[in-house]
Amino acid sequence: MESNFFDQAEFAENPEPRCPVVLVLDTSGSMAGKAIEELNEGLRAFGAAIKADRLASLRVEVAVVAFGGKVRAIDVRAPENREETNEVVLFNPMGLSIRPKPKEVAFDAHQAFVTADQFLPPVLDPSGETPLGEAVSRALALLRERKEIYKQNGLDYFRPWIFVITDGRPTDKKWEAVADQVRQEEARKGVVFYGVGVEGADMQVLSRFSDQRPPLKLKGLAFGELFTWLSKSLSAIAHSRPGEQAPLPPVGWGSVDTSH
Amino acid sequence: MTAATYTLPDQQTPAAEPAEQSHQAEIQAAPLWRVTGSAVPGTSHERLGTPCQDALGYRILGEETMPGGALLIALADGAGSARFSDQGALTAVEAALQSMQESLEREIPEDSEGWECLLVECFQTARLAVFQRADSDGEWSRDYASTLTCVILTGTLMAVGQIGDGAVVAVDDTGELFTATRLQRGEYANETHFLIEEDALDQAVIDVIDRPVNAVAVMSDGLIRLALKMPSQEPHAPFFRPLFGFINAVDDSEAAAGQLAAFLSSERVNERTDDDKSLVLAARVTPAVREPVNSGSEGEVSREAGPPLDQEGK
Numbered sequence: 001m002e003s004n005f006f007d008q009a010e011f012a013e014n015p016e017p018r019c020p021v022v023l024v025l026d027t028s029g030s031m032a033g034k035a036i037e038e039l040n041e042g043l044r045a046f047g048a049a050i051k052a053d054r055l056a057s058l059r060v061e062v063a064v065v066a067f068g069g070k071v072r073a074i075d076v077r078a079p080e081n082r083e084e085t086n087e088v089v090l091f092n093p094m095g096l097s098i099r100p101k102p103k104e105v106a107f108d109a110h111q112a113f114v115t116a117d118q119f120l121p122p123v124l125d126p127s128g129e130t131p132l133g134e135a136v137s138r139a140l141a142l143l144r145e146r147k148e149i150y151k152q153n154g155l156d157y158f159r160p161w162i163f164v165i166t167d168g169r170p171t172d173k174k175w176e177a178v179a180d181q182v183r184q185e186e187a188r189k190g191v192v193f194y195g196v197g198v199e200g201a202d203m204q205v206l207s208r209f210s211d212q213r214p215p216l217k218l219k220g221l222a223f224g225e226l227f228t229w230l231s232k233s234l235s236a237i238a239h240s241r242p243g244e245q246a247p248l249p250p251v252g253w254g255s256v257d258t259s260h
Numbered sequence: 261m262t263a264a265t266y267t268l269p270d271q272q273t274p275a276a277e278p279a280e281q282s283h284q285a286e287i288q289a290a291p292l293w294r295v296t297g298s299a300v301p302g303t304s305h306e307r308l309g310t311p312c313q314d315a316l317g318y319r320i321l322g323e324e325t326m327p328g329g330a331l332l333i334a335l336a337d338g339a340g341s342a343r344f345s346d347q348g349a350l351t352a353v354e355a356a357l358q359s360m361q362e363s364l365e366r367e368i369p370e371d372s373e374g375w376e377c378l379l380v381e382c383f384q385t386a387r388l389a390v391f392q393r394a395d396s397d398g399e400w401s402r403d404y405a406s407t408l409t410c411v412i413l414t415g416t417l418m419a420v421g422q423i424g425d426g427a428v429v430a431v432d433d434t435g436e437l438f439t440a441t442r443l444q445r446g447e448y449a450n451e452t453h454f455l456i457e458e459d460a461l462d463q464a465v466i467d468v469i470d471r472p473v474n475a476v477a478v479m480s481d482g483l484i485r486l487a488l489k490m491p492s493q494e495p496h497a498p499f500f501r502p503l504f505g506f507i508n509a510v511d512d513s514e515a516a517a518g519q520l521a522a523f524l525s526s527e528r529v530n531e532r533t534d535d536d537k538s539l540v541l542a543a544r545v546t547p548a549v550r551e552p553v554n555s556g557s558e559g560e561v562s563r564e565a566g567p568p569l570d571q572e573g574k
Contacts, residue, residue, distance in 0.1 A: 005506035006523040011486040011532060012496035017449035055534065154491030156449035189447075239304055241535055242407075242425060242452040242481070244340025 017156035019238045020061040022139040026166040027068030031126040042223030043121040049231035050116040056235035057117035067135035069128020073112045075103035078120045109145035130168045133175030163194045169202035179208040186212050203257045216254035225253035292329045296516040299538035300524045313338030314480045314538035315349035326368050328415025332360045333540050337480040339405035348404025355389030356382050372468040379421035379466050387455050405454040418473040421466040425452040429495045431475040434552040437495050472548035475504045482535030507541040
C-alpha cells in the first residue's frame with residue numbers, strides 16, 4: 001500500500017540550470033590547411049561527447065564566435081531550429097572541395113546560444129587577419145546578455161566560460177583594453193577564461209587575458225583531445241553541487257605556458 | 261547513509277554513536293507525531309566513490325518538556341568536495357538537536373524573538389561542534405563544511421532556521437501547503453552558504469510561523485527541483501500530497517524509513533537528480549483544525565490542501 005503513495009508522487013517540471021560557454025575560435029588565414037581541418041573535427045567530436053552526457057547536454061549552452069578577417073557569431077542551432085536560407089558555396093583555390101560557408105547569426109544572446117543537445121558543429125573556413133580583441137569583446141557581451149536572459153526567466157546558471165583558441169597575434173588594437181576587461185570580470189567571478197595557443201600563437205598576449213590561469217599551448221594539432229577535455233570539464237561543472245570544486249580532467253593535450 | 265536517530269529523551273542514544281543504517285523513532289503509547297526520515301547517496305557519488313554526505317535526525321519531546329510536546333528536526337547537506345563533509349553534517353545535526361532540546365528543557369520561549377534566539381544559539385552550538393570535531397581530528401574545518409536546516413514544531417507554532425539550500429515545506433491547520441524557507445544561493449547554481457563560514461550566522465534565515473503545523477517535509481537540495489516550482493520555490497502539491505498521505509499511514513517508523521529510502525533511490529528519482537537525497541516526513545497524529553479566515557477573498561493564496569488527515573489517531 002505504501003508503494004502506491006510513492007508511485008503517485010509527481011515531480012515538478014523545472015528547467016535545468018544552464019552552463020554557458022563561448023568558444024572564440026581563430027579562423028584567420030594562417031589556420032588554413034591541417035589546422036582548420038583538425039579544429040573542425042575537434043568541434044564535431046565535442047558535439048558528440050557532450051551529447052553523450054544526458055545531464056550536461058541539457059545544461060551546457062554553446063555559442064561560437066569565429067574571428068578571421070571579420071568577427072562572426074556562428075549559427076550552431078540544428079537546422080530545424082532556424083529558417084532555411086540558401087547556402088553560399090565556396091570553392092577553395094585548389095578547386096578540390098566544396099565547403100558551404102557556415103551560417104552566421106546576429107550577435108544576439110537569444111540566437112547565438114544553443115543547449116548542447118541541439119548543438120550543430122560548424123565547419124569553419126579560414127581567411128583574413130586576427131581581430132582577437134573584437135572577438136573576445138563580443139563574447140563578453142554575449143555572456144552578459146545571456147545572464148540577463150537567465151535572470152528574466154528565473155533560470156539558475158553556473159559561472160560562464162570563455163574558451164579562446166588562436167594561432168597568431170591579434171591584429172586589432174583594442175585587444176589590450178579587452179584583456180583588462182576580462183581580468184576584471186574574472187576578479188568579479190563573473191567569468192572563467194581559458195586561452196589556448198596553437199603553434200605560432202603569441203602566448204604573452206594570451207597571458208594578459210587572465211590572472212587566474214596561464215594560457216595553454218596546444219601540443220601540435222591535438223584538437224581532438226582538447227575538445228574531449230573541454231566536453232568532460234563542462235560536464236563536470238554541469239554536474240557540480242554547492243561547495244564542489246568540480247575536478248577537471250588533466251590537460252594531456254597541452255602544456256602550461258609559464259614563460260610570461 | 262547516516263543519521264542521528266533519537267528516541268524520547270530517557271532512551272537517548274549517545275552523541276558519539278557511529279552512523280546507523282536505519283532510522284526510527286520509538287512511538288510510545290500516546291504518540292504526538294509520526295516521523296520518518298532517510299538519506300541516500302546520489303548516483304554521482306556512487307560514480308566517484310564518495311559516501312552520502314547528507315545527514316538528518318529528529319527527536320520527539322513529550323508533555324513533560326512542554327504542553328503539547330515538541331518535534332525537533334535537523335538536516336545537513338555536506339559540501340561536495342569537502343573531504344569529511346559527511347562527518348561535518350552528522351556532527352552539525354547531532355549538536356543542533358542536542359542544543360534545541362537543552363534549550364527547551366531549560367526554558368520555553370515566550371515570543372517569536374525568544375524562538376529566534378533559541379535557533380541562533382542552536383546554529384552557534386552546531387558550528388562550534390564542527391570546529392571542535394575538525395580540531396580533534398587535526399583537520400581544516402572547511403573539510404567539514406555542510407549546510408544546516410533546523411525545525412521545531414510545537415502545538416501552536418513552527419520555528420525554522422536555515423544556513424544553505426535545503427527546504428522546509430509544511431501544511432498548516434487550515435490545510436494550506438507552503439514553503440517555510442528561502443534557498444540561499446550565490447549568483448551561480450553551485451554556490452550556497454555553509455555552517456563553517458565566518459559570516460554563516462549573519463546569513464542564517466530564521467522564521468517563526470505562528471500557527472499550528474500538521475505536517476512537514478524537510479529536504480536537502482537534491483530533491484528541490486522535483487519538489488518545488490522554481491524560481492518561486494512554491495511547493496509542487498502533486499509531489500507532497502502522496503508523501504504526506506504516506507506518513508499519515510505509518511505504523512512502523514523503521515519500515516517506513518526503508519520504503520522512503522527505496523523511493524529516494526529509485527530510477528524515477530535518479531533520472532532527475534544525481535545528488536544525495538534526504539527527506540524527513542512528519543505528521544501530527546491529532547491534527548489541529550481551523551477554518552481559513554479569508555476563504556474566497558481576492559488575492560487568496562491558493563489552498564493547495566494537504567491530504568485528508570487520518571483522524572483515527574493510532
